[in-house]
Amino acid sequence: MPALTRLHHRRLREIYRSAGWPCLDPVEIELLAAGLVERIASPEGRDWLRVTPAGIELLAQTLQRNRSALDRHERLVERVAHEQARTGRLAWRGLSLRARLEGGTAVALEPVPLMPELEAPPVPPSGRWCIARPDVYSVRHTSVEAYLEPVVHEIKVRRADLHSDLRHDAKRAAYLALSRECYYVIAAGIAEPHEIPPEFGVIVAHGEQFDGPLELARPAPKRQPLIDGRLPFGVWMALARAVPVEPPLDDGQGRL
Incomplete structure (x- = not known):
C-alpha cells in the first residue's frame, strides 16, 4: 500500500463530501490502490468515486486523532x-x-492626531x-x-x-x-x-x-x-x- 500523507486524507474527505467526480491524478490512483475509494460506473457511461468502508474507517480514525x-x-x-x-x-x-x-x-x-481638521489628511x-x-x-x-x-x-x-x-x-x-x-x-x-x-x-x-x-x-x-x-x-x-x-x-x- 502507498504511504498516505495529509494530501491523501484531505482528498479522501473531499471525495466523501462531494459527488465523487474523479480527478484522474496520482493521488486518486494511490487511494484506489489502497482500497479507500472505488470507481462506480454510471448508466451514462461516466465513472464516479465512492469512499469504501475502509476509507470511512480511516476518516473516523483521523477525526478522532484531530479531536484528541x-x-x-x-x-x-x-x-x-x-x-x-x-x-x-x-x-x-x-x-x-x-x-x-x-x-x-x-x-x-x-x-494619528485627534483633531486633524486643520491638517492634511494622513497618508495611508x-x-x-x-x-x-x-x-x-x-x-x-x-x-x-x-x-x-x-x-x-x-x-x-x-x-x-x-x-x-x-x-x-x-x-x-x-x-x-x-x-x-x-x-x-x-x-x-x-x-x-x-x-x-x-x-x-x-x-x-x-x-x-x-x-x-x-x-x-x-x-x-x-x-x-x-x-x-x-x-x-x-x-x-x-x-x-x-x-x-x-x-x-x-x-x-x-x-x-
Whole structure:
C-alpha cells in the first residue's frame, strides 16, 4: 500500500463530501490502490468515486486523532491562561489582532492626531496587514501604559503544527510586533528549544494532561513593541470587546 500523507486524507474527505467526480491524478490512483475509494460506473457511461468502508474507517480514525489533539491544545491554552491570571496579569484567549508588515517584518504604527481638521489628511501606511491570533495574550494589571509589558504565548502540542507555524514568517513577525515578550509553549518531547528561533522564549509543558510543571527552557528576549511601548488603538479596542480569563476558583493565590 502507498504511504498516505495529509494530501491523501484531505482528498479522501473531499471525495466523501462531494459527488465523487474523479480527478484522474496520482493521488486518486494511490487511494484506489489502497482500497479507500472505488470507481462506480454510471448508466451514462461516466465513472464516479465512492469512499469504501475502509476509507470511512480511516476518516473516523483521523477525526478522532484531530479531536484528541484539539482537546490537548485547548487544555494547555487554558492552563497557560490561568497561570497568567494567577500571577496578577490580565489574559485573553482567541484574540484577533492586526499588525502592519513590510517585507515580512512588522513595523510601528504612526500615531494619528485627534483633531486633524486643520491638517492634511494622513497618508495611508504602506505595507500589508497581517491578522495575528495568539493563543494567549496578556498584559500587566497596571494603571501606567508604559508598564503593560504585553506577552504572547503560542501553544503547540504537535510537532507538525509547530513546524507549520515556524514556516510563516509574517505570522511570527506579527506576534513580535504586538508583544514585548513572545513564547512558544510546547508539549514535552515534540521539539528541542534550539529548533525555535532565538527571538522567542520556550516553555515546555510536562504531563500527559499538562498537569505537570511548566518548565522555562529559554527566556524570551524583551523587545520594545510598537511606538514607545504603547499599544495601538486597534489593540485596545480588541481588548475592550473581549473578556479576560478568570483565575481558577480554587486558587488560593488570588486571595493573597
